[in-house]
Amino acid sequence: xRILVVEDYAPLRRxxxxxxxxxxxxxxxxxxxxxxxxxxxxxxxxxxVLDLMLPxxxxxxxxxxxxxxxxxxxxxxxxxxxxxxxxxxxxxxxADDYLVKPFAFDELLARVRALTRRAYxxxxxxxxxxxLEVDTTAKEVRRGGVRIDLTAxxxxxxxxxxxxAGALVTRSELExxxxxxxxxxxxxxxxxxxxxxRKKIERPDKPKLIHTRRGQGYVLAAEEQAAP
Amino acid sequence: xxxxxxxxxxxxxxxxxxxxxxLTGVVIYTLTRQLVLAQFDQDLGLKARIIxxxxxxxxxxxxxxxxPILFPEYERRTDAEYYQLWQxxxxxxxxxxxxxxxxxxDQIAGPQSAPEFRTxxxxxxxxxxxxxxxxMPRDADGGTPxxxxxxxxxxxxxxxLSDIDxxxxxxxxxxxxxxxxxxxxxxxxxxGVVNRLLRPLALVARRIAGLDAADLAxxxxxxxxxxxxxxxxxxxxxxxxxxxxxxxxxxxxxxxVAHELRTPLSGLRMTIEVMLxxxxxxxxxxxxxxxxxxxxxxxxxxxxxxLSLARLxxxxxxxxLGRVPIADLLEECWRPFVTRAHERAxxxxxxxxxxxVLATDREKVRLVITNLFDNAxxxxxxxxxxxxxxxVDAAGCGFSVANSGSQLPAEQVPRIFDRLWRxxxxxxxxxxxxxxxxxxxxxxxxxxxxxxxxxxAVGGIFxxxxxxxxxxxxxxxxxxxxxxxxxxxx
Numbered sequence: 001x002r003i004l005v006v007e008d009y010a011p012l013r014r015x016x017x018x019x020x021x022x023x024x025x026x027x028x029x030x031x032x033x034x035x036x037x038x039x040x041x042x043x044x045x046x047x048x049v050l051d052l053m054l055p056x057x058x059x060x061x062x063x064x065x066x067x068x069x070x071x072x073x074x075x076x077x078x079x080x081x082x083x084x085x086x087x088x089x090x091x092x093x094x095a096d097d098y099l100v101k102p103f104a105f106d107e108l109l110a111r112v113r114a115l116t117r118r119a120y121x122x123x124x125x126x127x128x129x130x131x132l133e134v135d136t137t138a139k140e141v142r143r144g145g146v147r148i149d150l151t152a153x154x155x156x157x158x159x160x161x162x163x164x165a166g167a168l169v170t171r172s173e174l175e176x177x178x179x180x181x182x183x184x185x186x187x188x189x190x191x192x193x194x195x196x197x198r199k200k201i202e203r204p205d206k207p208k209l210i211h212t213r214r215g216q217g218y219v220l221a222a223e224e225q226a227a228p
Numbered sequence: 229x230x231x232x233x234x235x236x237x238x239x240x241x242x243x244x245x246x247x248x249x250x251l252t253g254v255v256i257y258t259l260t261r262q263l264v265l266a267q268f269d270q271d272l273g274l275k276a277r278i279i280x281x282x283x284x285x286x287x288x289x290x291x292x293x294x295x296p297i298l299f300p301e302y303e304r305r306t307d308a309e310y311y312q313l314w315q316x317x318x319x320x321x322x323x324x325x326x327x328x329x330x331x332x333x334d335q336i337a338g339p340q341s342a343p344e345f346r347t348x349x350x351x352x353x354x355x356x357x358x359x360x361x362x363x364m365p366r367d368a369d370g371g372t373p374x375x376x377x378x379x380x381x382x383x384x385x386x387x388x389l390s391d392i393d394x395x396x397x398x399x400x401x402x403x404x405x406x407x408x409x410x411x412x413x414x415x416x417x418x419x420g421v422v423n424r425l426l427r428p429l430a431l432v433a434r435r436i437a438g439l440d441a442a443d444l445a446x447x448x449x450x451x452x453x454x455x456x457x458x459x460x461x462x463x464x465x466x467x468x469x470x471x472x473x474x475x476x477x478x479x480x481x482x483x484x485v486a487h488e489l490r491t492p493l494s495g496l497r498m499t500i501e502v503m504l505x506x507x508x509x510x511x512x513x514x515x516x517x518x519x520x521x522x523x524x525x526x527x528x529x530x531x532x533x534x535l536s537l538a539r540l541x542x543x544x545x546x547x548x549l550g551r552v553p554i555a556d557l558l559e560e561c562w563r564p565f566v567t568r569a570h571e572r573a574x575x576x577x578x579x580x581x582x583x584x585v586l587a588t589d590r591e592k593v594r595l596v597i598t599n600l601f602d603n604a605x606x607x608x609x610x611x612x613x614x615x616x617x618x619x620v621d622a623a624g625c626g627f628s629v630a631n632s633g634s635q636l637p638a639e640q641v642p643r644i645f646d647r648l649w650r651x652x653x654x655x656x657x658x659x660x661x662x663x664x665x666x667x668x669x670x671x672x673x674x675x676x677x678x679x680x681x682x683x684x685a686v687g688g689i690f691x692x693x694x695x696x697x698x699x700x701x702x703x704x705x706x707x708x709x710x711x712x713x714x715x716x717x718x
Contacts, residue, residue, distance in 0.1 A: 011498075011499055016498055
């Protein structure tokens with residue numbers, strides 16, 4: 001899941017990004033409104049964590065601009081003002097949630113997870129594909145009740161497929177959502193990680209879950225559907 | 229004892245009424261008694277003359293010729309009246325009323341022209357009055373006797389005062405009753421009047437007692453008040469209006485301060501929470517602790533500046549005026565910024581005149597200069613220039629600090645002295661800047677009677693001019709100038 005953090009206060013921005021990365025998200029960060037807008041327009045983020053008081057372009061104008069352009073990323077507003085009118089204004093302008101500073105990191109994380117689930121219409125934090133269970137809250141994966149250890153990148157890739165279970169996810173979509181902007185995405189890194197995932201998830205005695213659509217992408221499903 | 233205005237007024241007015249009525253009563257009673265006694269004495273004197281007229285000398289013998297039926301009071305024993313007749317010379321008793329029955333009256337008599345009176349105890353023990361006359365008995369043939377001390381007589385008549393005493397007693401009680409009733413009535417009326425007069429005061433007091441911070445917006449307006457209370461009510465209204473303005477300003481400021489403290493606080497919290505989320509290498513903890521320390525410094529600076537500002541606004545700061553050679557102070561203040569300026573490759577254009585001397589408070593001007601240098605070094609562009617100038621012009625003497633690389637739009641220049649206002653809204657660029665430095669500068673310069681102005685010129689040159697009223701005698705020490713002395717800080 002890919003997240004953009006737009007916050008001008010460096011200590012907060014750095015900690016937020018580090019915490020979110022350690023929680024398994026791909027994070028891009030920006031310290032001003034104009035740069036933040038450029039990031040938001042250049043990539044499809046699942047969630048944008050947006051401070052309201054920003055240099056160059058304030059958060060409200062940034063949000064207004066994004067919504068006017070049809071950007072559908074979920075936005076959590078961070079604000080140091082706790083007045084009702086400030087929150088109402090942010091929500092009215094198209095924000096999905098807000099947090100008043102100072103807030104607990106766990107709360108931010110829970111809200112970010114809730115918004116990523118909403119992004120894929122998944123209300124249940126545990127996604128089941130056949131006997132495979134992906135717990136998006138605990139970041140844990142089980143098959144047939146047996147826990148499978150995955151690296152952060154492997155989990156991120158699997159979660160991305162699981163949230164859109166049964167649908168085709170293209171390589172470029174996987175690249176966008178699973179790797180932060182600054183990371184080097186070599187041409188076959190997705191295929192390599194899909195290989196790792198298959199080794200850990202697939203069982204010889206059980207149905208295949210990760211299906212390849214040659215030249216297009218991958219589908220995570222209990223049974224392979226006919227190619228369109 | 230009497231703490232309320234009402235009881236004091238009531239006790240005072242009622243006591244005055246009682247005293248006045250009592251005095252009036254005593255005066256009326258005394259006058260009436262004197263009038264009644266005078267009338268009594270006149271009657272008694274007349275009676276003495278009538279009895280004396282009844283004493284007739286006939287051929288050397290004295291005779292008392294009156295009809296006892298007309299004067300039964302001299303015959304009876306109870307409620308009787310008395311008379312007694314003496315020869316003036318020798319004092320022989322010539323006659324006495326039967327009612328005396330052997331008792332005697334005091335012998336008193338003035339000159340022949342007027343009777344003499346005296347109050348005594350009568351032979352029957354009653355309280356009474358005597359009237360004594362000295363006279364010549366008339367002759368039986370009706371001739372007027374010639375004055376002759378040998379034949380002069382003294383007649384004393386006596387009458388009890390019991391009737392008068394009884395009537396005066398009644399009159400006294402009537403007076404006391406009337407006065408008592410008048411006192412009670414006046415007390416009632418006064419209570420009503422005092423209550424009515426004090427009603428506006430009570431209303432004002434109730435309104436004041438019921439005031440709280442939420443009522444400040446409403447005018448005090450205690451109904452129709454008497455002229456004497458109008459200045460009080462007007463002052464309270466004025467006070468409430470000013471209080472409301474202060475409350476509103478403080479509320480806005482508190483909200484701003486909370487806002488300013490929340491951002492570093494959330495940075496602190498986030499840094500610590502993320503660090504504690506899992507075990508890390510010592511270097512990571514060290515880095516994070518350093519970050520936290522920086523945030524603490526920032527919060528401390530904010531609080532220190534807030535306190536300085538609060539003290540300045542409460543006028544609790546004393547001004548210590550002295551002669552301040554401004555060039556020396558500018559150089560002294562610049563030293564701590566040399567390293568930062570060097571790091572940013574700043575070119576320093578030092579145009580100071582060593583002759584300019586200000587009559588001001590050295591330490592406060594030092595604070596102003598330090599704040600301006602800090603701003604300039606924080607906001608100057610990398611490789612840009614900072615210009616420091618001393619000036620003696622129409623606006624007074626002082627100095628200017630300018631830096632290049634400013635991105636402040638001209639329309640925002642007037643706002644830079646507002647509390648907690650930050651030009652670019654960026655906390656990161658300025659590090660310790662919390663939007664109070666320039667407010668503090670303005671307050672300090674105001675306190676010192678000077679002026680501070682900001683200018684934003686084309687090419688990103690932002691400058692602040694500080695001027696103090698000229699001190700004619702000590703304005704310049706020497707005519708020498710050091711203009712154009714460019715120091716490259718790198």
